[in-house]
Every structure is written in C-alpha cells, then in structure tokens.
Amino acid sequence: MAHYVHLHDWPTGPVERLSTEAVLLQNRLRDQVRIEPLTKTPETIAGCDISFNKFEETVYAGIVVLRLDTLETIEEAGVVSTAPFPYIPGLLSFREIPSLLEAWQKLKIEPDVVMFDGHGTAHPRRIGIASHAGLFLNRPTFGCGKSVLVGKYDEPAPERGNWSPMTHYREVIGAALRTKNKVNPVYVSPGHLIDLETAIALTLQCNGGYRIPEPTRRAHNLVNALRRGEQGDLSKL
DNA sequence: GCGACAG
DNA sequence: ATCTTGTCGC
Structure with missing residues (x-):
C-alpha cells in the first residue's frame, strides 16, 4: 500500500559495468538530495535492514514501523528477494534498496521518517543509502x-x-553520537528532507537501552527471524 | 602507488 | 553481513 517513486532503473549486467553505472547515477542524483529541517513533527518512524546467508544471493529484507512517543511496534513487513548487486563499499544502496522497496510496498502505514542501517551524507559522494532511498520514498x-x-x-x-x-574534505557530513555510556558511538547523518540535528535527536529518542536504536534493532531481529524461517514471523509476509 | 572501505 | 563460546569489565 505504501508507495514510492521509481526514480530510475537499477544497473544490470557484468559486475565491472555495474560499478561504473552506479557511480554515474549517484553523481546524477546527488543534487536532488535536500538537507533541511523537517516540515512537520513525525509521529512514526521506520527501521530497515536486510539479512542473508553468506555466499547466497537470496536476501531477506524487512521494515518495522514504530510510534515515536512510545516506541511500540505498530507494523512489520518482510520479503524474501534476491540481491541484484554485490556489496561494494560506497554502493550499498544498489544492493539493499530494491528489496527494501518491495517490503515498503507491503506497508499499510506510510512512516513519517525512515532510519537506515548505513549512512546518508556521510558518503564519498554525499549520497549513501539513506539519501538515495529518501529520493525514492520522497520523505x-x-x-x-x-x-x-x-x-x-x-x-x-x-x-x-x-x-x-x-568531516570529510572540510565538510560536516554527519556526527559520531554516543547512544549509551562508555560504548562506541553510532554514526548519524541526514539522508533527505531532514537536517543533522534532527537526525541526532530522533536517534536519541529511539533509545531502548542498547547502542543500536530501536527501529534498526527491531528490523535486524525481524530479518534474521525471517532468514532462519522462524514460525511466528512467516505469517507477516 | 598504498591503504581504507556502510552492510 | 555471517560464522560462533567464552570471557573481560562495569
């Protein structure tokens, strides 16, 4: 039910050409990314993640939606798909976004803001998975x-x-944020239609007592349960 | 040229 | 990311 804009097709073909095409797309899309304050106060937030067995092309993608005030899970969606792209540092979005969009389509709720397990502007070309996906989701x-x-x-x-x-080349691209006392920080960066300060505030608001914020943590649990074929979670597909 | 390199 | 038990520290 939740929709998105298919901004462009995904690169296909021999691996050596995939990389060239992907970087070309990132350079073409980077100017469309907008870093700015939120337009309205969000009530729901989604966490996304994918899981897979090493050396296998099958991927398990999932999205969990929670209420920002209580952090209760209000919806989950998962899909079993296939990765059309290998993992290449800097090109993660091309591997993960396609299957995440499949899961997104299954959502009844359209989350007000989406958190990704990866970076937004903290990327060599300022268009990490969070920014790239933001353009498709337009939120x-x-x-x-x-x-x-x-x-x-x-x-x-x-x-x-x-x-x-x-910082990267003199530019502030994100923040190293401590989400738990004396534990390694997490790295927060805006993706699209949000600013760094708000992204940091939302990350802290999603505290569940762990280093990893709840949206991502729950999405991670969901896709792992899916991959391991656990009973209760197959029904949600 | 060498090393780094989200998940 | 995934494969995995115990173990160091608060």
Missing part, C-alpha cells in the same frame, strides 16, 4: 551506521547524548 530519511565509511571525528565524551561532527 525524511537518515542513516545511523555502526562504522565509518568516510570522514574523521574527535571522540565524543563518554556519556550518552554527546556527539562530535564528522
């Missing part, structure tokens, strides 16, 4: 990754809530 998106792709930062203070800017 606020941001990335919250567990490790750095590009950029440098000073270690934020050890208490939860502290953060320091990540």
Whole structure:
C-alpha cells in the first residue's frame, strides 16, 4: 500500500559495468538530495535492514514501523528477494534498496521518517543509502551506521547524548553520537528532507537501552527471524 | 602507488 | 553481513 517513486532503473549486467553505472547515477542524483529541517513533527518512524546467508544471493529484507512517543511496534513487513548487486563499499544502496522497496510496498502505514542501517551524507559522494532511498520514498530519511565509511571525528565524551561532527574534505557530513555510556558511538547523518540535528535527536529518542536504536534493532531481529524461517514471523509476509 | 572501505 | 563460546569489565 505504501508507495514510492521509481526514480530510475537499477544497473544490470557484468559486475565491472555495474560499478561504473552506479557511480554515474549517484553523481546524477546527488543534487536532488535536500538537507533541511523537517516540515512537520513525525509521529512514526521506520527501521530497515536486510539479512542473508553468506555466499547466497537470496536476501531477506524487512521494515518495522514504530510510534515515536512510545516506541511500540505498530507494523512489520518482510520479503524474501534476491540481491541484484554485490556489496561494494560506497554502493550499498544498489544492493539493499530494491528489496527494501518491495517490503515498503507491503506497508499499510506510510512512516513519517525512515532510519537506515548505513549512512546518508556521510558518503564519498554525499549520497549513501539513506539519501538515495529518501529520493525514492520522497520523505525524511537518515542513516545511523555502526562504522565509518568516510570522514574523521574527535571522540565524543563518554556519556550518552554527546556527539562530535564528522568531516570529510572540510565538510560536516554527519556526527559520531554516543547512544549509551562508555560504548562506541553510532554514526548519524541526514539522508533527505531532514537536517543533522534532527537526525541526532530522533536517534536519541529511539533509545531502548542498547547502542543500536530501536527501529534498526527491531528490523535486524525481524530479518534474521525471517532468514532462519522462524514460525511466528512467516505469517507477516 | 598504498591503504581504507556502510552492510 | 555471517560464522560462533567464552570471557573481560562495569
């Protein structure tokens, strides 16, 4: 039910050409990404993730929607699909977005904002998976990754809530944010139709007591259960 | 040229 | 990402 705009077709063909086409697309799309404050206060947030067995092309994609005020899960959608693209640093969106869009189509609710397991502007060409997907979904998106792709930062203070800017070529591209005391930070960056400060605030708002914010954590649990073929979750397909 | 490199 | 048990530290 939830819809999206099919901005462009996905690169196909021999692996060496895939990479060239993908980078060309990123350079063509990067100017469409808009980093700006939210237009309205979000009530729902979605978390996305994919899982797969090593050396296999089958991927399990899932999206979990939660209410921002209570963090209760209000909808889940999952699909078993096939990855049309290999994992290449900097080109993650081409591997994960297609199957995530399939799961998105199954949602009845259209989430107000979407969190991705990866980066948004904290990307060599400023168009990581969160930004790229934001263009298709045409709604606020941001990335919250567990490790750095590009950029440098000073270690934020050890208490939860502290953060320091990540820079790349003199540009602020995101933030290293402490979501839990004395635990490694997560890397937050705006994707599309949102700004860094808001992305940080939302990440902190999604606290469940773990380093990884709830939307991503629940999506991760969902796709792993799907991959392992656990009973209760097959019904949600 | 060498090293780094989201999931 | 995935494969996996125990183990160090608060």
